[in-house]
Amino acid sequence: MTVSMLPFNQRTLERYLDEALPELGAVRSVTQFEGGASNLTFKLECERLTLVLRMPPPGTKAASAHDMAREVRVLTALAGSFSKVPEVLHYCESDSVTGYPFYLMTYESGTILRKNLPKELGLSRVQAGELCRAMVDTLVELHSIDVDVAPFSNLGHPDGYIRRQVEGWSQRYMNALTDGARSGERVMRWLVDNQPGEGPHASVIHNDFKFDNLVLNPDDPTEIRAVLDWEMATVGDPLMDLGCALAYWVEAGDEPELKLLRQLPTHLPGMWTREQIVAYYGQQTGLDVSQFGFYYVFGLFRLAVIVQQIWYRYVEGSRKHPPFARFGELAARLMDQAATNIDRLTSAHQHSDQLQKITQPGLLQLQGRVALITGASRGIGEAVARLYAAHGARVILSSRDQPALDSVAASIRDQGGQAEGIACHGGDMEQAKALFATIQERYGRLDILVNNAAANPYFGHILDTPQEALDKTVQVNLAGYFCFAQLAGQMMRDQGGGVIINTASVNGKQPAPGQGIYSITKAAVNSMTAAFAKECAQYNIRVNAVLPGLTETKFASALTDNPMLLKQILPLIPMGRSAVPAEIAPAFLFLASDAAAYITGIELPVDGGYLA
Numbered sequence: 001m002t003v004s005m006l007p008f009n010q011r012t013l014e015r016y017l018d019e020a021l022p023e024l025g026a027v028r029s030v031t032q033f034e035g036g037a038s039n040l041t042f043k044l045e046c047e048r049l050t051l052v053l054r055m056p057p058p059g060t061k062a063a064s065a066h067d068m069a070r071e072v073r074v075l076t077a078l079a080g081s082f083s084k085v086p087e088v089l090h091y092c093e094s095d096s097v098t099g100y101p102f103y104l105m106t107y108e109s110g111t112i113l114r115k116n117l118p119k120e121l122g123l124s125r126v127q128a129g130e131l132c133r134a135m136v137d138t139l140v141e142l143h144s145i146d147v148d149v150a151p152f153s154n155l156g157h158p159d160g161y162i163r164r165q166v167e168g169w170s171q172r173y174m175n176a177l178t179d180g181a182r183s184g185e186r187v188m189r190w191l192v193d194n195q196p197g198e199g200p201h202a203s204v205i206h207n208d209f210k211f212d213n214l215v216l217n218p219d220d221p222t223e224i225r226a227v228l229d230w231e232m233a234t235v236g237d238p239l240m241d242l243g244c245a246l247a248y249w250v251e252a253g254d255e256p257e258l259k260l261l262r263q264l265p266t267h268l269p270g271m272w273t274r275e276q277i278v279a280y281y282g283q284q285t286g287l288d289v290s291q292f293g294f295y296y297v298f299g300l301f302r303l304a305v306i307v308q309q310i311w312y313r314y315v316e317g318s319r320k321h322p323p324f325a326r327f328g329e330l331a332a333r334l335m336d337q338a339a340t341n342i343d344r345l346t347s348a349h350q351h352s353d354q355l356q357k358i359t360q361p362g363l364l365q366l367q368g369r370v371a372l373i374t375g376a377s378r379g380i381g382e383a384v385a386r387l388y389a390a391h392g393a394r395v396i397l398s399s400r401d402q403p404a405l406d407s408v409a410a411s412i413r414d415q416g417g418q419a420e421g422i423a424c425h426g427g428d429m430e431q432a433k434a435l436f437a438t439i440q441e442r443y444g445r446l447d448i449l450v451n452n453a454a455a456n457p458y459f460g461h462i463l464d465t466p467q468e469a470l471d472k473t474v475q476v477n478l479a480g481y482f483c484f485a486q487l488a489g490q491m492m493r494d495q496g497g498g499v500i501i502n503t504a505s506v507n508g509k510q511p512a513p514g515q516g517i518y519s520i521t522k523a524a525v526n527s528m529t530a531a532f533a534k535e536c537a538q539y540n541i542r543v544n545a546v547l548p549g550l551t552e553t554k555f556a557s558a559l560t561d562n563p564m565l566l567k568q569i570l571p572l573i574p575m576g577r578s579a580v581p582a583e584i585a586p587a588f589l590f591l592a593s594d595a596a597a598y599i600t601g602i603e604l605p606v607d608g609g610y611l612a
Contacts, residue, residue: 006030007040007058008098016097017046021090021104024049038306039066039231043107051089055102058318066231068101069093074233075105077151078204082142084227108226110215117265123221128270130222135214136277138224139245140284143203143238156235158202165240166191166298173305176312178328182335187301190342196291198237205241207232210248211264242281243295246274247303247334253563257340261333293345297338304334355582364593367392370443371592372435374426374484375453377404379553380503383581384450384588389417391589396439397421399453426453427475429483436487445495448592449488451481451525452503454555455518462516470517477521482528485543489536497540499592502529504545506607526603533601542600546587549607550578574609 014027025047033041033052042053056066069091078085086105093101117123123131147153157164170188177183206213208229217223250262251273259267272280274296282289311327314320371388375381376397385395389412397405397419405421412419420442424435439446455476458469485500492498507515508522526545533543550559550569559565570576587606590596605611 006032006042008055013053013097016092020092024051038310039071039229044104050107052086052105052107053098053102054105055098056100057313058099066100068103071231071233072103073151074155074230077155078145078230081145081152082204082227084138084224085230086226086228108215108228110225111218111221112213112215113211113265115263115265117268121218121221123265123268123270125270127222128268129272131216132272132277133280134222134224135211136281136284138214138227139206139209139242140281142206142227143241143285145204147202147204147235152204152235155204155233156202158235158237159198161202161236162195162198162240165236165302166195169298169302169305173301173308176305176309178308178312178315180328180332181308181311182304182332184301184304184335187297187335187338187342191294191298191301194294196294199239199287202235203238203241205234205236205238206230207234207241207244209241209245211266238285239287239289239292239295240298242278243292243297243299244302245299246277246296247299249274249277257333258337261330261337293341293348297341297345300334300338300341304331304338307331307334364589364595365392366448366589366592369393369447369592370396370439370445371448371450372396372398372439372446372488373450373452374398374424375503376450377401377408377421379555380548380551380581380584381450381452382408383585384452385419386412386415386417387582387585387589388448388592389419390415391593393448393592394418394443395420396443398424398426398435400425426480426484427455427472429479432480432483432487436491440491446488446491446498448499448501449484450501450503450588450592451484453480454503456515456555458517459514461514465517473517473521477518478524478528481525485528485532489532489539489541492541493536493539498542500532500536500541500543501588501591502543502545504529504547504603506547506549506605506610508547509603509605509611529603530601537600542591542596544591544596544600545603546584546591547603547605547607547611548579548584549573549605549610551584552578552580572610573607574612577608579606579608 010027010030013030017024017027027044027046029045031043033043038057040055040057044051044053054068054071056068072088072091075085075088079087086108089104089106091103095101111118111121145152147158170191173184173188206227208231209227213227213229214224215226215228217225248264249266250258251271252267253273278289278292307327308331310324311331314324314327366388369392371393373381373385373388373395376385377399381399385397385408389395395412395418397409398421399405400423402421402423405423409419409421422435422438424431426432453476455473457472458465481502485502488498488500502525504525505519505522507519508526511519529543529545536543550556550573559569570578584606587604591599591604
């Protein structure tokens, strides 16, 4: 950078340094560091030492920002408690040298990551993961400093920190509005209405913690040598710091709109997801991260405000830096992302409220009824068993895994329900007969059967289906269902009625590629349901089928854990997501209850609209 391109007179600075710090020797060059969007940072190469100069940018400034004296106090305070900070060498409070107060600090050599990796830096998948771990560990170390003692107790006011931040950044945004900017009203109102309570303790927080403020060891990019840019550091809620940090974190799996905002190489193979970072941080600190959604929305909003403030200065002409020419668009996208995440959180909250309502007694009662649920040690079967027990049924859980059954049954009993686990292989007719004999002996009746056990041992082209897979799938999914329905129906006929519910599948209506024999058996279950319904109605036995769509269970993990398959499947589901077992279970509750007293022979899809 030539002298004429500097925002101050280099000769004036040289004369000042000759007098104030003669030990530096002559100034050989002054160059501005690229990438910063707030305070200006310059590299000073002197005869005997290389150092860094920090000063405010020209133009309009927020009242509390760009305070060089405060930044010096922060760095000086941290020097004895946090190893990864530059050393302050000199502070000049006069504006007669560069036009603003400035300070000098040590130059920390190393690699700083920008939007894309330097060509000379090789970062493997493993190294990327270790760098993420080191980054979070560094933040945890900072947040572990005792702020109740001087000098940290004088750096900020932690009480009411979240409220003040929301109010302050909202006001800053209003002050920086330009023509065409997002109003931000909905986001600001949501942040006011959804603030979590004060955390258990305050911490020193950096408030701009991201890759391009970390200096890495060029020989080992997983080692963090220094943390830079402390102008917004204070004492406050540490989760606010993490939320602001992750506002910059765009991962490989994000939607295209968010990827357009990427400014750092957080998308590379091996980089952690935001969810992984939050989970690891919570594990290392012991803090409750269950409400982190608020902090992430705030982080996006605050970043939108920062960008909007820079855009405001660009529009009014005080800072015509070419990279800022698109900051108006960037601020709008960030505000849109904050609103999008509010939509997701609101939807999840409503979803949680709905699940809570339907899992509480009082809506649909099964008081005193005896229910047998097969395949009940996990997934949909377990969810049905828990829901039935919560509504008063005495549940008998069955699968091949006795220890797993015992664990689920004990959990149900701990919650006040009645449950017992009896192991039985769904494809073994003799074991099935023994199970029904035990039920008759212990309970004297069976009011509800949920045929839920299933097998899907083969995934591949239908022409290559192994005989063993064919036999097992038919034995469990069809022959087993028939046998259980027959044995249960005989008991119900003798006692005057009952309910049989078969777990079918949307695959029985629309066969899925690679799941030929499974789809065929589920189609047969639909036909079997209709046949039983017609012939058993005279005995007051209702028979129906539930057709779950894509559901997050171990049984379906080959699909739900495969990102490539999910990208193909989710667009086919109008609701755009998979289900959890607790969303499938209420259909079974409805069909088992008196609310479905006039319903038999139906196939009830619970599939997010897949079959619509």
